[in-house]
Amino acid sequence: MALRLLSRRQQRESAEPQQPQCSGSAGRQPRPKDLFQPAERTMLPDDELQRYVQLERYGILLSQAQRWRGNAAFRSALAQARQAIDDSFALVLDGFASLPQTINDAPGCPEIDVETAPYLLARYTVTNAQFQKFVDSGAYSDLDLWPRDVWPHLIDFKDQTGQHAPRFWREACHDRRLADHPVVGVCFYEADAYARWAGYRLPTEAEWQMAASWRIRSAAHVFRRYPWGDALDKQRCNIWASGLATTAPVREYASGAAPNGVLQLVGNVWEWTSSDFEVMDEDERPIVGDMLMKSIRGGAFDTYFPAQATSYFRTGQACLVRAHNTGFRCALDIDGDDR
């Protein structure tokens, strides 16, 4: 047949690393054209404490420290956990976020001010390599991590080969060339389960906005449209206009960091928050989805309109959608007794 038809088998055999791309940005980054290169699985030690360290479940180590107080290696494990959290989380000061209540957030539209307490926010979104540890630990089979009403959907949380893993992985492995890219193809529940598994949580929408707009309580009363200031600079973030057309490693775009060093709050991938998406249209009718929608923030590499990748733009996604452009980052309260 002369048709340019790829059969499904051909398509599978020529599988490329599936960190999906968007449509036609200028200066597209070349994608490796060879076959999927699976990352190595995490080797898990028998000792429970060492296993937690190996899996980087540092939040759990800190919050459940009493479990291992008799373990000789506990002191060094605790120090390692504290150091890792110091390195990978940044303090977001208390302040408040003004959340527009309608989808078109023109001047004068109704807003509500939400107070936020100080908290720690991950400097980077969770990477494929980090999420690999969650998968390798058997977390998809640990029903304690998943709300009961999600259990029937767990069978849908599969990768390209039918294994429990993010949507674009194969054989429950990410492509090792994308190890430091944000994990995508995870729904809200997978993001939430990972955060709790690691001993953290997802930020609320107001906390996220506070971190991105840096509207701290001060005499200056600053509100930033972008984490770095008020003017769009497509060199400081990865949106459609930036031209990359796919995800970037989570430590790139250092010049777009928030004042506390949190990277990529705008662009690269949308970020799940723990808040329900609740806005109205201009006629004050609530906007609903086919299912419960959660608020996602920040825009992604395929966000066409720069106005949709700002510190205050509100949008939502159905909580079971495993989108190619949506990842997440973790948050941590600072009132824990061991921190």
Added chain:
Amino acid sequence: MSPSYAPETTGTECLICHVQNSQDAVLCGNCSAPMAIVHDSIAQGRSPQLVSIVGESNVGKTVYLGFLLDMLAQRAGDFEAVPKGAYSIDLQQTVINHLAHRLFPPKTPMEANQWYWAYYQICKRGRHPKWIDLVMPDMAGESLAAEITTPKTFRVIHSLLTMSAGTLLLIDAGQAANGATQPDFFALKILSYIDTMFAGKRNERMRTPTAVVLCKGDYCPEVFDDPPGFVEANLNRLWNMCESRFENVAFFAASVVGSLGYATSGDVDDVVVPVPLHTALQGILEPFEWIIDQL
């Protein structure tokens, strides 16, 4: 028969239906195509090619074409594009303005004299840059349906499809995935119409490049994993028609909207308004690029 590029004294021949019009005509009296296209092509000294975007009503032809033109104007991918005339910009402006305000653009009217037309000079950069003059009309889905059901209802559509150097056939992947047969039947009707129009011999297959674009991928993300597999599984009539009668077909998936909400007061009688919450462009340029490569 092709339009003359010599200075006209008696009238101007419509580029689409080749009927003579008075020199000051704004629209062709026969098919309602804007005569500005003819004047611009004469000014350029080049004969533009036509690319048709077809599909049933509400499949997203206007949004697709609007974003495609805007992306081309922003030099997306390897393309450079120059609009010829302000009328060529109206469609992309309407689409972009609406989507930026999280609204869908109004439905394209059935009347051909109210359609948007875009005339662009497009260059695909590369080792051998290729400039092409393209005309792309935004046809109404209802008009297409009327023409394929009752041929010659819309002469302009017949003329456009006859002259098309390439066709993009848009299909609602979400509906198809839900088991609806309407997208399959509509696609089959359009291809059957085109096939009949060319009246090829039994063993002769249509060579005009045809890109089948599975739209609204946000409803059905799986479509991006394997577009031909999706067509074979969910649009089998279309698949078989392509195999039998169309020689140069490729399958794509596309999406503009990243997430869709619905504004509703909850009252039974209230109209539910779909709200495009944010954009997430996928697969817009690829089918067009494939068509351009075939020209």
